[in-house]
Amino acid sequence: MGKPLMRIPYTDLLPPAVTIPHSASSVSGALAALHHFFRAPPPAGLPSPTVVLSGAGLSVASGLADYRGTKGTYRVNKTYRPIYYHEFLASHEARKRYWARSFLGWNSLHKAQPNAGHHAVRDLGRLGLVSSVITQNVDSFHSRAHPEIPTLELHGYLRSTACTSCHNEFPRDTFQAELARLNPVWTTFLRDALASGALDTEDPTEKRARGIRMNPDGDVDVPGAPYSTFRYPACPTCLTSPPRLADGTKAVVEVDHEGALSPASNAGILKPAVVMFGESISKTVKDAAEEAIDGAGRLLVLATSLATYSAWRLAKRAKDRGMPIAIVNIGGVRGESAFFADLDPQQSGARGVRVEMSTESLLPTLVEELRRSSGSRGVDAQPAAVRPIRHDDAVVFKDMLS
Numbered sequence: 001m002g003k004p005l006m007r008i009p010y011t012d013l014l015p016p017a018v019t020i021p022h023s024a025s026s027v028s029g030a031l032a033a034l035h036h037f038f039r040a041p042p043p044a045g046l047p048s049p050t051v052v053l054s055g056a057g058l059s060v061a062s063g064l065a066d067y068r069g070t071k072g073t074y075r076v077n078k079t080y081r082p083i084y085y086h087e088f089l090a091s092h093e094a095r096k097r098y099w100a101r102s103f104l105g106w107n108s109l110h111k112a113q114p115n116a117g118h119h120a121v122r123d124l125g126r127l128g129l130v131s132s133v134i135t136q137n138v139d140s141f142h143s144r145a146h147p148e149i150p151t152l153e154l155h156g157y158l159r160s161t162a163c164t165s166c167h168n169e170f171p172r173d174t175f176q177a178e179l180a181r182l183n184p185v186w187t188t189f190l191r192d193a194l195a196s197g198a199l200d201t202e203d204p205t206e207k208r209a210r211g212i213r214m215n216p217d218g219d220v221d222v223p224g225a226p227y228s229t230f231r232y233p234a235c236p237t238c239l240t241s242p243p244r245l246a247d248g249t250k251a252v253v254e255v256d257h258e259g260a261l262s263p264a265s266n267a268g269i270l271k272p273a274v275v276m277f278g279e280s281i282s283k284t285v286k287d288a289a290e291e292a293i294d295g296a297g298r299l300l301v302l303a304t305s306l307a308t309y310s311a312w313r314l315a316k317r318a319k320d321r322g323m324p325i326a327i328v329n330i331g332g333v334r335g336e337s338a339f340f341a342d343l344d345p346q347q348s349g350a351r352g353v354r355v356e357m358s359t360e361s362l363l364p365t366l367v368e369e370l371r372r373s374s375g376s377r378g379v380d381a382q383p384a385a386v387r388p389i390r391h392d393d394a395v396v397f398k399d400m401l402s
């Protein structure tokens with residue numbers, strides 16, 4: 001039993017990226033290396049499927065901002081500091097500010113779509129090469145792009161709210177409608193912002209020019225906004241039936257005549273169903289992520305700097321199991337040299353790949369090449385889910401490809 005895994009931001013500078021193998025600095029070299037990565041038999045004793053570990057960079061082409069620039073600094077807003085769970089729990093004012101920004105950001109997030117990078121992951125699944133996905137992203141794009149591939153959302157998801165007392169979850173869409181009803185002035189502001197295109201544009205530069213900054217958690221920054229006027233509802237379950245507090249007394253869950261939570265309430269507080277910074281990842285999710293790594297023979301890291309410890313330790317676990325690791329990310333990756341230190345410099349990519357390229361341009365081409373080669377080798381493109389995968393079938397898998 002380890003300590004609970006807490007989500008905390010990583011603020012150190014990241015190392016510069018190194019290309020592995022050397023030939024992978026060109027697009028054709030990168031494609032060849034990743035082809036070897038997928039097509040070579042896995043190391044002895046490991047199963048053949050690949051698990052994907054993805055991060056914020058994968059959703060940049062969907063119009064969501066990445067947290068970090070290439071040196072690990074915050075990209076969109078250098079002073080951006082996400083809210084911590086303890087602040088959210090402790091402060092009515094902090095929650096007003098959070099929900100106001102989230103209210104404004106929801107439309108853009110809701111309208112955004114999975115991009116070519118997510119669809120390439122879907123296609124890798126259909127080729128029988130990717131068996132599961134672990135994502136740090138909270139935008140639900142993976143499950144929308146490829147519902148047939150099991151996806152573990154390591155840091156939760158924005159599509160629901162969750163009660164911090166009873167832990168029931170509710171759809172974020174319904175919550176948005178409640179926020180609109182409770183905050184007519186903000187709703188007018190939102191409508192005007194949408195009409196002006198300030199929230200509508202997917203161009204971060206244009207958004208910024210119109211005085212609005214959007215962060216990847218769907219959180220929008222409006223300089224000078226009167227957050228203290230914002231109102232939000234209570235958990236409907238706890239409002240009907242207030243829970244007991246730890247000391248056995250009945251909690252206070254109160255709303256005003258319109259249904260906005262009163263500051264006197266000490267339970268029934270809704271939060272986004274994401275793991276906030278300073279909040280622990282549940283044991284169930286932590287165990288499921290480890291199982292996803294242990295059930296695979298290779299790890300494909302997509303568009304993440306592995307800056308969060310919860311993600312980095314999964315890559316470390318893969319390395320410790322002897323799994324080949326391929327990393328496609330623009331910018332440095334936390335501790336990346338350790339993932340490749342023991343590789344033969346002559347290896348083709350079968351034992352490890354590191355390329356600094358964008359997922360949405362590289363992966364679709366990779367899928368095309370893998371599809372062509374699997375066609376010529378007589379392998380059909382069945383979804384991973386219908387192809388039986390045995391954990392000791394490295395030889396069988398090799399035979400299928402030869």
Ligand SMILES: [Zn+2]
Nearest residue numbers: 163166235238
């Ligand atoms: Zn509740």
